[in-house]
Amino acid sequence: MTNLEEALGKIDVLAADASPAAPSNAALDAEINEQFAGAVVRKDLVKAVRGNAVVPSYVLEYLLGQYAASDDEATIQAGIESVRKILANHYVNRNEHMLVKSVIRDKGRHRIIDKVTVTLNEKADVHEAEFENLQIRNVIIDDLTVKRNPKLLVGGVWCICDIEYLHSEEQGGVPWVLGSLKPIQVAGVDVDHYYEARKAFTTDEWIDLLMQSIGLNPDQFNERGKLIALTRLIPFVERNYNMVELGPKGTGKSHTFSEFSPNGILISGGEVTLAKLFVNNASGRIGLVGYWDCIAFDEFAANKRTDQNLVNVMKNYLANKTFSRGTSIFGAEASMVFIGNTTHTVPYMLKHSDLFDELPDAYRDPAWLDRIHHYIPGWEVAPIRSEMFSTGYGFVVDYLAEVLRAKRSEDFADRYKDYFTLDNSISTRDQEGIRKTFSGLMKLIHPSGSATEDEVRTLLEFAIEGRKRVKDSILRIDPTMRDTPIQFRYSDAAGSWREVKTLEEMQYPQLYLREWDAAIDADEAADAPTMTAPPSVPGSVTxxxxxxxxxxxxxxxxxxxxxxxxxxxxxxxxxxxxxxxxxxxxxxxxxxxxxxxxxxxxxxxxxxxxxxxxxxxxxxxxxxxxxxxxxxxxxxxxxxxxxxxxxxxxxxxxxxxxxxxxxxxxxxxxxxxxxxxxxxxxxxxxxxxxxxxxxxxxxxxxxxxxxxxxxxxxxxxxxx
Structure with a gap:
């Protein structure tokens, strides 16, 4: 007998590779290669070269960008072979670390690809590197390299390194010497060229290019599905953006944050501590928020062990972008994303609780939740299937990541005001959530800041809906916040008002109805259609x-x-x-x-x-x-x-x-x-x-x- 977990695991593993990926759009691919030659790569190549190398996609795409960033098939095949040889000769498989150590000893010097983390040895007053897969530590690294790459101190960075072997008779001595270290990342990007090349694409084509860049086949998604997928990129392009995504397993919630960018880090919700995230009071060292653009907490809903001090400090940071250590106050720009699985359907949560039902109790604090700018409805995302992965061309993710990082300093939050006005009843905090989501989507889809009225309307309504989903759940949790009526609506230049509702509000009105919401007519809600058992088929059992x-x-x-x-x-x-x-x-x-x-x-x-x-x-x-x-x-x-x-x-x-x-x-x-x-x-x-x-x-x-x-x-x- 196969137990339940083994059976489901087998189902998931085999299903992932069962079907071939769908063909790409040849015309779009040709335009992409023409406008961004050398900065794009065919996305199915990542799978072709990965083999048994357990590395993020951006590492593989960095290498492919060096050798296979072309639409010439011969160049691509030669590039694939080059990358395969590099991985075979230099990537360190964890279970082969002793073999690689022996190679370094025999050759005296050998180049490796590994994840490197640096710590400060206060007693010896030196920085020391640890190599994750090679499993060596206490390797001296010079201060200038650490200063140029501060992320080495927090979370670690994938690097190409030259390691030398020099045996020493000294007690406690380390034979490993770091000859050179180069983080795997692009040297720089031409943002002006990025803006100019954008003009060659329609809005729909640009969205499809972004979808292909994050490895998804745009043909498998409708317009709303594409917006949901791209919303996951906002934390990389918008400073201090706070987002929640809860949904079923297997929908790719964490993929963007683990594979997409070297500027973000994905950590388990249960692994974070106050010292690791914000500041270590003993050493005075700033934590993750000081070094990363985006910090994503995976399996956040499953984390039932919570530190109330962490919750309190996080609450202040999410609202004010600051945190304190003793009498000192620090600021940071890291966005935060909270990812979790739901175990119930949407109507079940609406009837028995709220859409934050899966979060740990400490984080279901209305004051904490009110800091969330957008709630992605993960239940609308289909489980990942092989045909959903792109075979077309997209940006080398490291290139796109640097473009998005460069745009974090810009603000497009007010660009909707040329066409629309938000209702005055929407609170300042609600408006901030709407504006930051809108700004992020504008930077992604309309990087120059110019868009038509209909394009702005689409992004504004999506931003309003995501914040409304947060607020409506808070009102379920905390009755004291119901006193001030809020209308999530906007008006156009002609003064015509348009109300925005969440999709689940329209789909399940009889469950979404709030007794305190005077704007909803009780009689109308009572007449709302409900799903009932099917009628018996006439004559079917006679x-x-x-x-x-x-x-x-x-x-x-x-x-x-x-x-x-x-x-x-x-x-x-x-x-x-x-x-x-x-x-x-x-x-x-x-x-x-x-x-x-x-x-x-x-x-x-x-x-x-x-x-x-x-x-x-x-x-x-x-x-x-x-x-x-x-x-x-x-x-x-x-x-x-x-x-x-x-x-x-x-x-x-x-x-x-x-x-x-x-x-x-x-x-x-x-x-x-x-x-x-x-x-x-x-x-x-x-x-x-x-x-x-x-x-x-x-x-x-x-x-x-x-x-x-x-x-x-x-x-x-x-x-x-």
Whole structure:
């Protein structure tokens, strides 16, 4: 038996490489190469050269930018080979560190690629370097190199280094000598050329170029999805920008912050301390905020251990860009991003809590939350699939990172005022959040600061929505903040007002309605449509609908009884809706045991059943479904089965069905068990119908009632 975590891990790993990436836009790629020759790279090359080198993408793209920044295929292939040789000869695999040490000893001097961190040895009054993969430390590094590269002191930097070996008989001596050190980063960028080249692209083309630059295929995203993806870049281009993104697993939330830029650092939410983040009172050394443009806290929602002093200092920093050490006050420009996974659907959170439900209690302080400028709705982001990765050309990420860093000193926050005016009821802090998000998006999409009225409107509305999502959740948490009515709206030059709502507010009005919001008419909210159970299909369970045998009708939910139902080959009128759903309504935990969920049509059957459960339940409730099945025995089909199950799991999670998978090769019986007292013994499992005809308009393709039973079987309903 494969336990649950192993099964899901296997599903995720195999699914990531199952499908080929989609082709790129050739015309756009040609324009990109013409305007930014030498500063762009084909994004699928990163995967081609990575091998077993566990390094950020910006390190690989730095090397590709040196050798393969071209659209000439011969040059690209030669460049790929050069980068592969560099990685093979110089990148230090952690499990081969002893071999590399031996090479350095034998040669006397050897060039390596490794992550380097520097500390100050106060007793010896020297700086000492530690090499992460090579696993050597206490290597003397000169003060001038440290002064030129202060990030070595905090978080570490990927570098190309020459290491020498000089044995010493001195007790405690270190034989390793640092011959040279070069951080992996571009020397500089021509921002004026960047502005001029931007003019050659339409707004849509430029957005697609940015999407390809962060490794995503723009064809797989709609306009809103692209804006969400690009919002993750705002902390790199906007000083002191505070952002939260909560959403399901596997949507690439942390990818931008771990792979995109050498100017940002991704740390686990549980690893940060007051001394590491702000200042070490013992040494007086400034922490991460003094050296990085963006600090992202991964798995922030899972961090249940919190230091209240850290929360308090962070609260002051998020609001005022300052922090104190004793009587001294320091300022910094680092933006902060808080990333976490959600375990519930949006309607569930709206009904039972708020959209910050997953955060640790210490961070659900309204005063802390009010410092957040934008909330990215991570639940709108689809799980990452292979076809979502770009094969087109994009900026070498290090080049783009330097451009964005250069623009941090600019401010586009007021550029909307040429066309629009925010409502006066929007507080100063709310306006700051809106303005900073708008400014960041303008710098990314319209770097010269010039945009049309419609383009400005799109970015302004998106910025307002992100801040409104923050504020509405705060109002749920703290009733004392409800006294002053706020209208998140803006007017145009003609004086016409336009209200902005969040997408979840429009989608779930009956759950989003706040009793204190006088702007919402109670009667209108009461009439809002709600999702209900589907109506029964006329004639689907009557004797006249069966061929060869009478099909007993399932009793209403309140009159469910134990018993069995028999079916014969060729019979139709049978669906999960009348066969299974009445006995599954109201269950919150369901276990489906069926050894044969392998082929695509069997996966389709499972998905149909789960979709019925999703429609029948209340929007705000969730159902846990455990599928116990057996793994495909033929290797050529195994990956397809696992990818299929992952896809079903992802689709189910989006509608409040939390499906887990467990592989068990010993099972034989087919059954469904619920936590509210029913067991359904399925003679043939879920796969009961004949294959529909090749006619694409065959009704049996869309409705189970029109399918014919493949062979005779019985279903037993047992109360347990």
């Amino acid at each position: 004797a006249s609908s069966a061929e060869g045998s009478e099909l007993p009708s399932a009793p209403p939910t309140e009159e469910l009884e134990e018993g069995h139902r028999d079916f014969v080959a060729g019979q139709h009128g049978v669906s999960y809706e009348n066969l299974l759903l009445p006995y599954l309504r109201g269950a919150s935990v369901i276990t489906i045991t069926d050894p044969y969920i392998r082929a695509p049509h069997q996966g389709r059957n499972l998905a149909d059943l789960l979709s019925l459960l999703a429609v029948a339940k209340d929007d705000a409730e969730e159902i846990d479904v455990l599928l116990v099945t057996s793994e495909e025995t033929k290797d050529e089909f195994k990956a397809s089965q696992i990818v299929m199950l992952k896809s079903i799991r992802d689709a189910s999670a989006a509608v409040g069905i939390r499906m887990n998978v467990r592989f068990d090769e010993s099972i034989h019986d087919r059954r469904i068990e619920t936590d509210h007292g029913w067991r359904i013994d399925l003679g043939k499992g879920l796969d009961i119908w004949q294959k529909p005809s090749d006619n694409q308009f065959d009704f049996a393709r869309g409705r189970q009632e029109f399918r014919r039973i493949r062979q005779a079987f019985s279903v037993h309903y047992v109360r347990v």
